[in-house]
Amino acid sequence: xxxxxxxxxxxxxxxxxxxxxxxxxxxxxxxxxxxxxxxxxxxxxxxxxxxxxxxxxxxxxxxxxxxxxxxxxxxxxxxxxxxxxxxxxxxxxxxxxxxxxxxxxxxxxxxxxxxxxxxxxxxxxxxxxxxxxxxxxxxxxxxxxxxxxxxxxxxxxxxxxxxxxxxxxxxxxxxxxxxxxxxxxxxxxxxxxxxxxxxxxxxxxxxxxxxxxxxxxxxxxxxxxxxxxxxxxxxxxxxxxxxxxxxxxxxxxxxxxxxxxxxxxxxxxxxxxxxxxxxxxxxxxxxxxxxxxxxxxxxxxxxxxxxxxxxxxxxxxxxxxxxxxxxxxxxxxxxxxxxxxxxxxxxxxxxxxxxxxxxxxxxxxxxxxxxxxxxxxxxxxxxxxxxxxxxxxxxxxxxxxxxxxxxxxxxxxxxxxxxxxxxxxxxxxxxxxxxxxxxxxxxxxxxxxxxxxxxxxxxxxxxxxxxxxxxxxxxxxxxxxxxxxxxxxxxxxxxxxxxxxxxxxxxxxxxxxxx
Amino acid sequence: xxxxxxxxxxxxxxxxxxxxxxxxxxxxxxxxxxxxxxxxxxxxxxxxxxxxxxxxxxxxxxxxxxxxxxxxxxxxxxxxxxxxxxxxxxxxxxxxxxxxxxxxxxxxxxxxxxxxxxxxxxxxxxxxxxxxxxxxxxxxxxxxxxxxxxxxxxxxxxxxxxxxxxxxxxxxxxxxxxxxxxxxxxxxxxxxxxxxxxxxxxxxxxxxxxxxxxxxxxxxxxxxxxxxxxxxxxxxxxxxxxxxxxxxxxxxxxxxxxxxxxxxxxxxxxxxxxxxxxxxxxxxxxxxxxxxxxxxxxxxxxxxxxxxxxxxxxxxxxxxxxxxxxxxxx
Numbered sequence: 134x135x136x137x138x139x140x141x142x143x144x145x146x147x148x149x150x151x152x153x154x155x156x157x158x159x160x161x162x163x164x165x166x167x168x169x170x171x172x173x174x175x176x177x178x179x180x181x182x183x184x185x186x187x188x189x190x191x192x193x194x195x196x197x198x199x200x201x202x203x204x205x206x207x208x209x210x211x212x213x214x215x216x217x218x219x220x221x222x223x224x225x226x227x228x229x230x231x232x233x234x235x236x237x238x239x240x241x242x243x244x245x246x247x248x249x250x251x252x253x254x255x256x257x258x259x260x261x262x263x264x265x266x267x268x269x270x271x272x273x274x275x276x277x278x279x280x281x282x283x284x285x286x287x288x289x290x291x292x293x294x295x296x297x298x299x300x301x302x303x304x305x306x307x308x309x310x311x312x313x314x315x316x317x318x319x320x321x322x323x324x325x326x327x328x329x330x331x332x333x334x335x336x337x338x339x340x341x342x343x344x345x346x347x348x349x350x351x352x353x354x355x356x357x358x359x360x361x362x363x364x365x366x367x368x369x370x371x372x373x374x375x376x377x378x379x380x381x382x383x384x385x386x387x388x389x390x391x392x393x394x395x396x397x398x399x400x401x402x403x404x405x406x407x408x409x410x411x412x413x414x415x416x417x418x419x420x421x422x423x424x425x426x427x428x429x430x431x432x433x434x435x436x437x438x439x440x441x442x443x444x445x446x447x448x449x450x451x452x453x454x455x456x457x458x459x460x461x462x463x464x465x466x467x468x469x470x471x472x473x474x475x476x477x478x479x480x481x482x483x484x485x486x487x488x489x490x491x492x493x494x495x496x497x498x499x500x501x502x503x504x505x506x507x508x509x510x511x512x513x514x515x516x517x518x519x520x521x522x523x524x525x526x527x528x529x530x531x532x533x534x535x536x537x538x539x540x541x542x543x544x545x546x547x548x549x550x551x552x553x554x555x556x557x558x559x560x561x562x563x564x565x566x567x568x569x570x571x572x573x574x575x576x577x578x579x580x581x582x583x584x585x586x587x588x589x590x591x592x593x594x595x596x597x598x599x600x601x602x603x604x605x606x607x608x609x610x611x612x613x614x615x616x617x618x619x620x621x622x623x624x625x626x627x628x629x630x631x632x633x634x635x636x637x638x639x640x641x642x643x644x645x646x647x648x
Numbered sequence: 649x650x651x652x653x654x655x656x657x658x659x660x661x662x663x664x665x666x667x668x669x670x671x672x673x674x675x676x677x678x679x680x681x682x683x684x685x686x687x688x689x690x691x692x693x694x695x696x697x698x699x700x701x702x703x704x705x706x707x708x709x710x711x712x713x714x715x716x717x718x719x720x721x722x723x724x725x726x727x728x729x730x731x732x733x734x735x736x737x738x739x740x741x742x743x744x745x746x747x748x749x750x751x752x753x754x755x756x757x758x759x760x761x762x763x764x765x766x767x768x769x770x771x772x773x774x775x776x777x778x779x780x781x782x783x784x785x786x787x788x789x790x791x792x793x794x795x796x797x798x799x800x801x802x803x804x805x806x807x808x809x810x811x812x813x814x815x816x817x818x819x820x821x822x823x824x825x826x827x828x829x830x831x832x833x834x835x836x837x838x839x840x841x842x843x844x845x846x847x848x849x850x851x852x853x854x855x856x857x858x859x860x861x862x863x864x865x866x867x868x869x870x871x872x873x874x875x876x877x878x879x880x881x882x883x884x885x886x887x888x889x890x891x892x893x894x895x896x897x898x899x900x901x902x903x904x905x906x907x908x909x910x911x912x913x914x915x916x917x918x919x920x921x922x923x924x925x926x927x928x929x930x931x932x933x934x935x936x937x938x939x940x941x942x943x944x945x946x947x948x949x950x951x952x953x954x955x956x957x958x959x960x961x962x963x964x965x966x967x968x969x970x971x972x973x974x975x976x977x978x
Contacts (some may be wrong), residue, residue, distance in 0.1 A: 445864065469866030483864055486857035487923040497854055498865035509845045552865065 145208060145334045147172050148224070150306055153202030155188050162188040164360045165202070173334045175327060177347040177368070180357035181380055181571035186340050189357070190309050193228040193338070195219035198572030226307040229314075229403070231273060231290050233282045237550060240265035240278030243296050250571070268296035272326050286432070288319035295326060306330060307338045313569065314345060314432045316597070317632070324350050344373045356380055361474065381573045389604035391645040392583045396423035396607060399457065400591035401473075401560050403442065406451030411437050413616045415451070419560070419591040424582065426606030429635045434615035435595045436478060439562045441473045442593075444468045455560070467593050469498055471560075474553030476546065478564040478595070484549040487538035492519035494537050494548050499556040522551035526581065543574025550581060557616060564595045599628045611635050658822065674969060675917055675933040679940065686944035693947055700826055706939035707828035709889055710932055713913035714839040715883030717931045718876045720914050721843075722925025723856040724780035726877065728769060729884050729910055731791035733903035736762040736888035738795045741804045741898025745812050749795075751811040756914050758892070759885035766792060766881015770874040788907070797901035803899040803915060807892065818894025828890050835886055839879075848875050856923025913938055916966040937962070 142190045146169035155163040155534045163185045170176050173637060180186050192204070195213040206222060213219045219226070235243050240262045241248075249260040265278040266419055274292055282290060291311055298306050308327070312320045327350055341347055347354055348368055356363040356379040363379045406415040412434055419425045422485040428436040440446045442453060444462035455471050455501040462468045468475070477483035485494055494514040519533040526547045530540055537548055546566065553561065563582065567575040582592060582605065596602045602609055609626050611619040620632035621627075686693045693699075712729050719726045740758035743749040749757075765787070772783045775886025808815045820827040843849035851872040854862040863869050890896045917934030938959055945955045 443864070465864050466866040466868055474713050475864055477861075479863060482858070483861050486854045486924065488857040489853055493853065495849060496850070497867070510847055516849075549676055556866075592809065620678055 146170055146205070147207065149205040150199075151205060153189075153192065153199045153204070155192065155197060155349050156200050159258055160362050163192070164372070165250050166360070167202075167364065168355055168359070168362065170336045170338060172304075172336050174352040175331055175337045176338050176351050177351035177354045178338055178340045178357065179347060179354060179376060179380060180363075181573065184357040184380070185360040186357055187309070188360075189306055190226060190228075190338070190340065192309060193305070194228075195224075195226060203607065207342070220303075220597035223302055223304035224307070225301050225303035225305070227291060227294040227298065227309065227311060229309050231287075232291055236281065238279045238281050239269070239276055239285075239293055239296075241321075241337055242282050242293055243268065243278070243300055245297070247300065250518045256330050258391045264300070265296070268299035268316060271329075271330075286319075288315040291315065291323070291625050293324065295330075296562075302390055303335065305336045306562050307340075307353060309340050310342065311339070312343060314340060314431070318430075320346070330583075344376055347376070348373070358361075369514070381571075388579075388600075390576065390580050390583055392586065393638070394422035394586040395584070396420040397589070400455065401442070401593075402452075402457070403438075404452040404454070406438070406441055406453070407449045408437065408441055408446060409449050411446075411615050412441060412448070413614075414464070415441075415617060417610055417617060417620075419593055421559075421589045421591050422586045423607040424586065424592040424594050424598060424605055426602040427593060427612060428597075428599070428611040429611050429612035430600045431597065431634065433612040435612050439477075439593070440477060441463060442468070443472055443473055443562065469556055469558070472556075474556065474561045476549050476553070476557035476561065476566060477562045479570065480539075480542070480545050480549060480569075482600070485537045485545055487536065489536055489537060490519075490534045491523065491540070491548055492516045492533040493529070495522055495551045495555060497521040497532075498552045518555065519551070522547075522554065527577070528553060541571070541574070542569040543571055543577065546570060546574075546578055559590045560593075561590055562595070565597065566594060567598070567601060597602040599631060602631065603628065610641070619642070655677070655916055657852055670926075672918065672927060672930050672933070675930055675937060676967070682937065682944070683940055685946065686932070686940065690944070690947045693895075693944060698942045698947075700824075700829065702936070702939045702943045703829045703832075704826050706935045707832040708903070708906065709909045709913050709938060710832045710935035711835050711883050711887045711890070712848065713917075713931045713935050714835050714928060715834075716838065716881035716907075716910040716914050717842070717919055717926065717928045718852050718923060719761045719780070719880050720911070720919050720927055721852045721856045721858070722873060722876050724773065724873070724876070725784065725911065725921075726766075726769060726780065727784040727907050728788040728791055729880065730903040730906040731788045731795065732762055732765045732881055732884035733891065733906060734795040735765060735791045736850055737892040737898045737902055738798050738804075738886045738900055740888065741807055742798060742891055744807055744814065745804045745898075747931075748810065751813045754811070755817070755889050758888045759882060760915055762883040762885020762888060763878050764797055765953050766878045766884065767874060769881070770877030773872040774873050791930075792900070792904075797963035799900045799963060801900060803897050805897045805922065807898065808896050814893055815896065816893070817890050818892070820897070828894060831886065832891050835883060836928070836932055842879075843928050845936055848879075852876060853924055856925075858924070909938065912963045918966070918970060920970070921967075932965075 140425040150169055152165050152543055153163055154165055155252065166185065166189065168189070169368055178186050188197065192199055193213065195216045195218050198212070204213065205211070213222065234245065243265045246259050249257040249264065251257040262278045269276050269278065272292055272295060276289070282293060282455060286294065311323055315323070327339070331337060351368045354368050354371070355365040356376060358380060399422050400421045402418040403418050406412055415438055417425065427438065429435050437446065441448050443464065444464045444467050453462060454460065462471065481487055486497065496510065496515045496518055516533050523529065523530060523533055528544050528547045529622060530544060537545060540548065542568065547548065566582070567578050570578060585592060594605060603626055607622065609621045609631065610617050613630055613635055672975065691956055716726060737760045739761045740754040743757055744754045747886030769787055772778060773780050789814065817827055817831065820829055851862065851867055854867065855869055855872060859869060891902060895902070913934035915921060915932050916937055917926065919930060941958055941962065944956050945958060
């Protein structure tokens, strides 16, 4: 790995885009974008969803080819025809969706495609595991390279990807929203690693939705908006507000909109809910017109609470009451019939049928609402119903016939919400309601949540974004290890208090936990 | 284009994306171009007599492929359809031949048996949570074995000697249009209506597109999957009626390998084997395309072994084109 430590020369960019454009049918994804990356810098790339960040990354990692403009590497015009070529050139990308083989162990993953050979076709496993230990040690991770990747948490899997990049002698490392799915502590560890790599002269592109992270880790920032370059500037010379302005092109007056509702009757009660090894004595209630926030680290059991209430996972004991009456929720269908709605964390995998149209997604949970004879659900009725919601929720889509996969994150979330509005649900579980949603669209989601409350809905909101939890919740329940360990409200509710309750235990403990 | 504008034009933009257009236009264009080519090489091809012949040849595959479209749209597969046809046919045939049942009840039995066999597949798939490929690989053998056992492995010939009216399903016609063609059209239209207008149709796409999200929306997945496999069985039963009538016999080895033709027609028609995407119109075109190729090659005196090779190549080509289209719109 000696050649990683190349002499740091700041004057000349290692990698540069010159006037690059990329078009897709009906969309200009990138328009005349120039960008440069120096050795030993962390260059943060920000922009709303659809701003062109992913396209830029895909151009650099060889997945897409530019339609116009050029890419310079070491000052020479180059083409990056494939992901393989990108790697050979020293450009490694850690994508949001990790590219690991879960059933193979860490060592085989790290050296996948570059296994040391004893003879042609015969792998030298001893040397393989020896080589795999090097980057793991360099990253400060004493992991056994014979452990299956499947058994690692997302944060550690990400580190394995970075180790893979080190083995590939990456000179450019692209991290695509690496902190989206990991906890704050794990992010700290990641930043330490990024710092180390920077010190060795690796040029790093860091994509993030969290501006605090940008300031914490970055040297320079490039802002994209609607496929165009807004500006590139040193982070020392700017602030969050200024960057948000550049991202959205307007001032964001208020992130968490005013709410008029006040808590009323208890809509949902949960008493001593248990699921062996997962949930322990979960007891809480949610009133109409209030948001109860569920805070905690990933793996604390928040999503599991949602799944238990919604009848996805069976519970071993405990009672659920709706409007004061005990109910049995054996499966999601029963939950839907009782007026529950789940907006899952992973919208694409659990909330939407991406290949289906907006209209079909909207009516999925309640085709009976379309009052056609004989239980028929004619496409025309579906479209009419869906159009109502597209208008009311201001869903941006060319038509209700558009496939759901082509919508932005915020609009997809609105489609999922429409689905539940159609079932006339009144107890909503929002699991990470604004994950992967642009700054501007977040506020819209918050507004919609407030609207629900004013109509008498009760909301449980699971969120890993502390400002969101604090800004939106009437009460906050903090979870750890499958238990509710604190309830905070009013002045008690601070980031510090939440983190104190949520994170008892070290990273090391959690590494072991994962196993 | 804005919502309002598209509404004003009365357009449903759903189908007007490049990918969707290609899904139907691609196979249709292939069908037309191929037909024109064959016509040019052999004018007899376009004679009404021959065209009806093509339609008749397409009928068995088209009927089965209609049911298969539903199964494949849910992300499943049914390898047992050929065996279902055989077992349904044998059951009805035995009732007429051995027990002297009249025509109508025997026909009904064939369809019902088909439906039941389909439900058996569906029940094992849903309750046992076993991949449909494995389940139907097993039932393919079981159903075929049962059909052979029931008849001692021997065909029952000359069914019309017992029930003369039974011939109407295979050799009859209505205003010159052969019964198999009419039956196929009825099955096809029914399938199209179900897919487009009913919950079963909506959920068929939804389950194939994202089973988890569909379940989390409160849809009883198992019930609808059962329905889809049942429907597949019913089409097999209908095919059994038509085919036994046309052959004027019931044979335990009938429709061997026909499941592959049905799957091929669905795939050529642009339906994704991963489920969630595709259309029943495409399937009909796929079935016709296969029949046109067979017929055309026969007219041109190409030996039948070559025909098989060509059909195989078309299947691979269709998927290849589909793959390229997806990459383009990804």
